[in-house]
Amino acid sequence: MASSTGGRPTEAPLASSETLCNCLAVRQAARQITQLYDEELAGTGLRATQYAVLSRLSRIAPATVQDLAEALVMDRTTLAHNLKPLEREGLVVMGVAAHDRRVRELRLTPAGTAKLQEARVAWARAQARFEHAFGAEDAAELRRQLARAVEAVRT
Amino acid sequence: MASSTGGRPTEAPLASSETLCNCLAVRQAARQITQLYDEELAGTGLRATQYAVLSRLSRIAPATVQDLAEALVMDRTTLAHNLKPLEREGLVVMGVAAHDRRVRELRLTPAGTAKLQEARVAWARAQARFEHAFGAEDAAELRRQLARAVEAVRT
């Protein structure tokens, strides 16, 4: 690709904000995209992470803390912290498993289910805004690559 | 790419952890990749974000808070918080601009420059680990797409 024998000094010797660091690149994108989703979710009182927790829990409930954390690709202790405001607001309840008192059984409350339904509308707006700007097909491919990156790091 | 006229029922009707949310996908990847970089940087006492701050500042110093924040695609107030431990450790100094006493002039101290040099080695290990697992070319393309996503959201 574009050997040094050309006439033009090439178009990308070092763009002003050319980031070589994969970590910085993904964190910058995460900050920007989170702000967009948070902006749309603001009216519901939920943050992007909280929406993700409720949404995933609704599909796998009843779930243990460890199972939900793995499903969210999140540290177990991070999820424990993130659950606190959701429990305080009465959107999630944590029971104790009958067969093993160490294990928790996480579920959505009726209020949690209702809040999730409400938030899905706001989430869809954010999703649409991003994909309108970035491209729906490109977004799907980006999600695939990000998922592959998660797997690559886990290995 | 791959029209629907194939014979196979396609390979992805709904994988178990198929994430449709762009925000969740990028945050999950950011968490995993950050852990990898933090692991390599642990010996230096720097976190991934702190390395990013020092690295960027070394290229644009002296910089104002706002300029450095923009270069990092970070909220101005977030950077203000992130600078505190770096100032406390004596890696960064914040002076006052002579022409306008509201403006700060951020610079690396000699200790900060030395720490950055040391951390570059650890960063390179993390970068190599990720690109070995994910693919160097694919990583470059991923960074381009993430940068494009940042621009798309900004617009």
Add this chain to the structure above:
DNA sequence: GACAGACACGTGCATATGCACTTAGATGAG
């Protein structure tokens, strides 16, 4: 039954993130 070890989860700490609000300094209109 007693106990070592494994296991699920919680807590404390430090940093990361950004919104709302505040403070200090600069600047132009009068």
Add this chain to the structure above:
DNA sequence: CTCATCTAAGTGCATATGCACGTGTCTGTC
């Protein structure tokens, strides 16, 4: 000069993130 206004940056709060460590519970071994 005075003041309204604009601007650069700081602060308080709540959540996000994960490591190190602690607590309670189960399980196999004796």
